[in-house]
Amino acid sequence: MAGPQVAASDASGASDAEGLIWRDGAFHGDVWVRAADGEALTERPVVLSKKRWLAERDALDGRNTPIALRLEPGEGIDDLSADLPRFALIALSFPKFNDGRAFSAATLLRQKHGYAGELRAVGNVLTDQIPLMRRVGFDTFEVVHAPTRRALLEGRIPEVKLHYQPAVAHEPPAGTRPWLRRSGG
Template identity: 40%
Template sequence: MTNYIKDRKPADDTWTPFTGLEDVDTLPSGNIYVPFEEWNAMRDQLLTRNSGLGVSLANTDDVAQLADDLDRLDLIVLNFPKMGDGRAFTQARLLRERYGYTGEIRAVGDVLRDQIFYMHRCGFNAFEIREDQDMQSVLKAFDEMTVTYQPAVDEPLPIWRRK
């Protein structure tokens, strides 16, 4: 059973996290993502790969440091280390709204059903839900609210400016 959702549907995860990067020649083939620190250390070598490439950010990392490379990244993984820490919400909005990133933004860590709707509004389009979360229940969370008042990534106009 999968615990991965992409574009509001259960999906197979085609990405492999990779750490301990010492040489690009040791990388597996296929889609990989690396921690931000390793991205910074091996950026030029990583950009020569022909497979999908992604970066995993801690919620304390500055997304602006990726701004010049966003068109070359297929995936950005944002971490929720605990439920009460929402810095990744801001990172996702910045990536979508300020930097125009159109690739996959994935939520990992303490990803809970109650936050899915809001994560999606902020620009997340992929989610690794915790094993204790029920997939069907989480999928219903996308549609629980039908009217939103505030502007967000999914609806840039506030309700009073919509026709």
């Protein structure tokens, strides 16, 4: 029996009705608009680069719509710690499969800085990485990779029950080896 059909309206295989954002087991539309540096802002919730945020932070103080931040790999977080409560969403970029710096950034945001807002993985988000992304605190995923979209639509998310590294959420240690972690789920 064939799985559900994915209506292709762009290169990702996503239709407007499905959206690109994977959250809580389903695809949703995205209310956020990514604004390029120098581009005029609309009244919609907007995602800004770190460079633009730092340059325009004071001017954006009176803005009545939510602001989000997009961080590229290698962009520091520590200089933004006082600003983090102002962001409803932080998007961390995965530009390619083998660049995992956003995993570390997510862990730092959740554990060191106590960021409690939405944390989104954007870029090269692949099926095999999603369980690990969840462990470090990602809530939502911008999925443009067509095979990953199909796998998620069909409920094919790999499950990893034993881990060597701790997770952001509480988890009981494995019984025979306390350094080995077991998922709570």
